Amino acid sequence: MLTPHYFDLILYKAYADLRSEAEKTYIGFLWWILDPIIFMSIFYIVFGLLLKRGTEDFIPFLLIGLVVWRWFQNTVSHGANTILINRGLMRQVYLPKIIFPIVVILIDLTKFAFVFILLLIYLWIEGFPIGISYFALPILLTIQLILIIALTCFAAALVPFLPDLKILIDHALHILFFLSGIFFAGSSIPEQYQFYFYLNPMASIIEGYREILMYNQWPNGYALLVIGSLSLLGIVGSYRLLEHYDHVYPKIAI
Amino acid sequence: MNLQKERRNTLLSLRNVGAYYWRRKNYFRRERLWALKNISFDLHQGESLGIIGRNGAGKSTLLQLLAGIIKPDQGTLINHGAQAALLSLQIGFAPHLTGRENAILSGMMLGIQKAEIEAKIDNIIQFSGLGDFFDDPINFYSTGMKARLGFSVAFQLDPDILLIDEILGVGDAEFREKSSTQMREKIRSNKTIILVSHSARTVEQLCDRAVWIENGTTMEEGDTATVLQSYEKFLKKHG
DSSP, X not given: OOOXXXXXXXXXXXXXXXXXXXXXXXXXXXXXXHHHHHHHHHHIIIIIIISOOOOTTHHHHHHHHHHHHHHHHHHHXXXXXXXXXXXXXXXXXXXXXXXXXXXXHHHHHHHHHHHHHHHHHHHHHTTOOOXXXXXXXXXXXXXXXXXXXXXXXXXXXXXXXXXXXXXXXXXXXXXXXXXXSSSXXXXXXXXXXXXXXXXXXXXHHHHHHHHHHTTOOOOOHHHHHHHHHHHHHHHHHHHHHHHHTTXXXXXXXX | OHHHHHHSOEEEEEEEEEEXXXXXXXXXXXXXXXXXXXXXXXXXXXXXXXXXXXXXXSHHHHHHHHTTSSOOSEEEEEEOSOOEEEOOTTTTOXXXXXXXXXXXXXXXXXXXXXXXXHHTHHHHHHHHTOXXXXXXXXXXXXXXXXXXXXXXXXXXXXXXXXXXESOOOOSSHHHHHHHHHHHHHHHHSSSEEEEEESOHHHHHHHOSEEEEEETTEEEEEEEHHHXXXXXXXXXXXXX
């Protein structure tokens, strides 16, 4: 389904969309950095200063959670709509529909890269050194990426049939935002709920980043293996779904 | 002459093809809307085939089918290995990008390889007559300038079967003349072309053979003069 030409198109379209977005404002791509900084400042003011959640190192703890969570939430939320909003385009020219979510994933990955590097610099300045566990960082990033690909493609495949799903997805993401351990550690919740807490893959992933970046510990390999394997299955399933309905999406009139 | 035509390769064969759209009826039900019901014809290599019919006859759906955008829901469409593409103007244009970037993006969406479109970029600049504006964002362009760019890019498309929907010339008077002339030349050349139109005159001028469709059904297929005669007779009767 995806010939080399379509890979070129994906890359160029992602580049074009990023440039297009930067051109729309005066300071352009600086917003990719400024926007998350403002977002995180709000949480810093509320939780770090006003509510004084005085655990040690709460700010780096919070920032790690927020940065990697935002990557997840933005991609899934943007991607869910992408086949639906490109209906006009796909009625004029044949394009494999998987192109659309992949472009969104690339765009949000690029923006995340900037913010993640800033986060690392901040942590180094704050005195969290690079340890041996950094070797696990690329693996963890890859596992989060494939989780994102799986969920984004799955959502993108379903939303054209049921546009209302997009609203439910955004609410689900909002709930998960509070349940992924961004503001608290998994170990701090009552024992009997921990099993359910860790059913959410983002809980283990966020914890993994903290292990590596703050405590120089290896992340939970077993959990990551399960998440990675299930996500790979999810990618295969979503790809099949998109392929199966490839010629049906242009026919749906809402 | 006739014998020669018989020996030509058949590129596409449609037999009793039908296709439907989904239309939402209420909260829980969708209904099928058969835009095409029973379409049959052949397309041979090197010919210009005109498809004629009134508004709502199913011409646009037929083009989507031929371009591989949708698939038939009944009947058979046999493609003997030819690549067909719809000539779409200004496809994927983004207002904040330059003429050059839009030309590359649009060309790639139409199916032209990136290297090929980059090699043709000088042709596009020249044909569009945009000059220095080519490297400006297209939201500074007038409607006419955008039309020039859109046509110049789409005109580079060179598939085995070129599908053309109505439009021959676009833009301001001068460019309309130029683009229309180029397009007519291309249709009359040895290329295989399907031209869709509701205008009998256009089809008469440009096509070797014609197919008349009405209400999603093939009414007649044959040489242009004969088919058009029936079509016009039908128009007189049904307005």
